Amino acid sequence: xxxxxxxSSTKGKKDDLYHVIHKVPSGxxxxxxxxxxxxxxxxxxxxxxxxxxxxxxxxxxxSALKDMAVVMKQLNRTEEAxxxxxxxxxxxxxxxxxxxxxxxxxxxxxCGKIDEQIDLLKRKLRAIYQGEAFHGRPxxxxxxxxxxFQVSVKQETSRLLGNLGWSYMQKSNFMMAEVVYRKAQxxxxxxxxxxxxxxxxxxxxxxxxxxxxxxxxxxxxxxxxDEYKAQKRAHELKQELQSRNFLPESLDLLGLDDDFINGLxxxxxxxxxxxxxxxxxxxxxxxxxxxxxx
Numbered sequence: 001x002x003x004x005x006x007x008s009s010t011k012g013k014k015d016d017l018y019h020v021i022h023k024v025p026s027g028x029x030x031x032x033x034x035x036x037x038x039x040x041x042x043x044x045x046x047x048x049x050x051x052x053x054x055x056x057x058x059x060x061x062x063s064a065l066k067d068m069a070v071v072m073k074q075l076n077r078t079e080e081a082x083x084x085x086x087x088x089x090x091x092x093x094x095x096x097x098x099x100x101x102x103x104x105x106x107x108x109x110x111c112g113k114i115d116e117q118i119d120l121l122k123r124k125l126r127a128i129y130q131g132e133a134f135h136g137r138p139x140x141x142x143x144x145x146x147x148x149f150q151v152s153v154k155q156e157t158s159r160l161l162g163n164l165g166w167s168y169m170q171k172s173n174f175m176m177a178e179v180v181y182r183k184a185q186x187x188x189x190x191x192x193x194x195x196x197x198x199x200x201x202x203x204x205x206x207x208x209x210x211x212x213x214x215x216x217x218x219x220x221x222x223x224x225x226d227e228y229k230a231q232k233r234a235h236e237l238k239q240e241l242q243s244r245n246f247l248p249e250s251l252d253l254l255g256l257d258d259d260f261i262n263g264l265x266x267x268x269x270x271x272x273x274x275x276x277x278x279x280x281x282x283x284x285x286x287x288x289x290x291x292x293x294x
Contacts, residue, residue, distance in 0.1 A: 030054035031064050044071045055088060062096035065089065069103050078111040098124075098133075098140075105163060114170050121164040128157055158188035165196060174203040191217045191230035198237050207241055214238050 034050030037043045051068035055061055065088055072081035082104065089100050101124055108117035127133055133153055134140040142151045151159075161184035168177035181197040194217050201210035217225045217234040224230055 029059045030057050031060040034064065034067070038067065038071060044075055047071050048075070055091070058091075061088075062092045062099075065092060066096070066099060066103055069107065073107060073110060078107050082107050082111070082113075109163075109167075112170075114167050118164065118167045121160055121167065125157065125160055125164070128153060128160075154188050158184045158190075158193070161187070162193045162196070165193070165200075169196065169200065172203075174200045178204070185222075189222050191222050191224035191227065191234070194222050194225075195230065195233045195237060198234070202237065202241060202244070207244060210237070210241055214241070 030050050031054040034047050034054055037050055038047035041047075048068060048071050051064050051071065053059075054064040055068070065085060069081040069085050072078065072084065085100055085104055085107070089097065092100060101120060105117055105120055108114070108120065124133075133156060139150045139152050140156075141148055161180050165177045165180035165184065168174070168180060178197065178200040181193055181200060184193050185197065194213055198210045198213040198217075201207075201213065214234050214237055216222050217230060218238070220226060225234075
């Protein structure tokens, strides 16, 4: 009997180690089998069938729906994933709704549904402004690459604004994107959004402003500036900025003097920010930003 007990104990430890290594839950339910097919067997088609079975059986529906959408995205079935999330999120808990919104935002981005992405991002920002984010708590637990970490309301607001700014950039609405990125940087600055802000300014022809933003990154004055990707992108944008400095010389061929060019650039740099402040998103975000600053 004692020998059987030791064998059983050893087998149990091996099973636990197996689940830890492969990051799959234990048991023999449809959801567990789906995760095994997804992560261990690397068989997305089978995983998809089993995730559907888990949802129909009411087995960890919150996780099954999110994971199924991820697998559908991998299989380039993004439109189907969007419809699945919209149709079955009513079966999920209230706590899962925020995560499902994030899944939808990612799916909209994947298939180019920019207007839908903007609408959802604005609704999530409005919920933060109304105090509905994180169910009234100042932070929430998030997960990335299997690791858990805490996210504050300020960080979430800045992240959503960053996504919103990128959405406007995809529509070539660089003025609106600039306003949103500036709001994000006021709340929780980082080098990645700083690079995007610099690009918005370049696209508007406001080279002096863009140069200032990029210098902040290259000289390490913004969080995340020391990351290789941020430095590389800032350098690339600087090179683009330098290439555009040939613009005054080409215009001079048309007989326009330097004073005219310099005056035009100054006018653009001075007037641009004031035009931006009258955009609707500024009024929507400013009260909440002021509230955070208190």
